[in-house]
Amino acid sequence: MKVYFLGTGTSQGIPIIGVDHPVCKSTDAKDKRLRVSIWITWGEHSYVIDCGPDFRQQMLSCGCTHLDAILFTHEHADHTAGLDDIRPFNFRQGEIPVYAHQRVIDNLKRRFDYVFETVNKYPGAPSVKTIEVINDQPFAVGDKTAIPVNVMHGDLQVFGYRIDDFAYLTDVKTVHETEVEKLKNLKVLVVNALRVEPHDTHFNLQEALDFINLVKPEKAYLTHISHVLGFHEEVQKQLPKNVFLAYDNLEITI
């Protein structure tokens, strides 16, 4: 299984429009972060987790030509705003399955009403088939199983996903111990780490490292990163030897 980091930045991306911060001015490609998303492939199978505003650019960068489904974590715009850009996949494949919590499906129906139109739908509009994700109900992704992991982003419920020995959790602030049980014996855990300072709805760096210590994956990658966390090169040097800052276009094999 291959995991390609399509984007590793927090909601505004890095650089931020109009911001003079040294990390926003960095010439290191690893300091340029699109909105957070991953592409998971194995054999003929191809899935993305989330579909943010940079989706089109990300699909072009990674060379994805076929998509089996989109798995959504939650409804925030940095994770969903690219839904209109699935059309090239629709034109080749037909409707794209979308897995999400029922609350997220309802939200998408409001924000992308034209996608869900049943009368006189514009023929070029995106086309999706929604499938509700329910906690403690694993579902098939190709010949593998996705296990939903129920976590909290402040007061908002968010799904992470485990597939085989890989798990992806973003926009997490708290995780109930029953959900930690679903994350035992991982080869790779991806988890969000926004910045050094605490934040109301995201792990900061120390909380992410404490969570990694609790879960004990073989390796962990940090994502959903703010410019104020610092330069990629400098932050990476301070991390434990099995913890890595993810960066855009990084591909790992599990």
Ligand SMILES: [Zn+2]
């Ligand atoms: Zn986010």
